[in-house]
Amino acid sequence: MHISEAREKLIVALDVDSAEQALKLVERLKPWAGLFKVGMELFYSQGPVIINELRRRGVKLFLDLKLHDIPNTVARATRVLTRLGVAMFNVHAAGGRTMMRAALESCQEESAKLGLSRPLVLAVTVLTSIDQLAFNQELGFSGPVADKVVAWALLARECGLDGVVASAYEAGAIRRLCGPDFIIVTPGIRPSGTAGGDQKRIVTPAVALAAGASHLVVGRPIIAAPDPAKAARFILDEMIAI
């Protein structure tokens, strides 16, 4: 894989609470990342203004707010988010079929109305911070995590969604069952030899790509590094090593 192809697959999580920090990271990391992820911390502290600020810098954005509510509420929230012009956003697969369909339909309608290209809609499956024990004992699900992730990926595909957020542990099965064009965004990425912290289903960048992930989400290993650009470059090197 060429480094430019790896760059398109790397999503840097802007997990900071100020516009100044986010914009500084984007300026430093733009050469090394194809997308930037705005999650709850940045969006809740800065609001939609930060999306406009970032878009003005010409970067593609993944709005990671993980919508999960009744279908009507999610549809109405989706309508508003679609106006922001992000490249992708997500909802929880656990919200069910009607909710996922409502999100997609509302996003399609609003994009068409505004003449915008439709953002990709992804379904969050089982969070990468959940291990098998917590999945069974705390959340009360029976069976392997992977079975639930794959079932939710199939449901998301049936609802017409563009892809899922899932760990690399499940990426191979999702890729086989959902096909080559299905988007698999994979957080829980840790460069070899680094600790996972709160992340439980973790793999290295090379392993995630080999498993079938289409995009890798990396936060702390890049943004908390002494030199974020060097850390991003290191991750790209691990990605192209496969």
Ligand SMILES: O=c1ccn([C@@H]2O[C@H](COP(=O)(O)O)[C@@H](O)[C@H]2O)c(=O)[nH]1
């Ligand atoms: O299952 C999920 C869904 C989303 N995330 C998000 O990805 C990043 C990962 O950050 P790291 O610092 O690289 O651990 C973070 O913004 C999460 O909210 C996830 O980790 N797992």
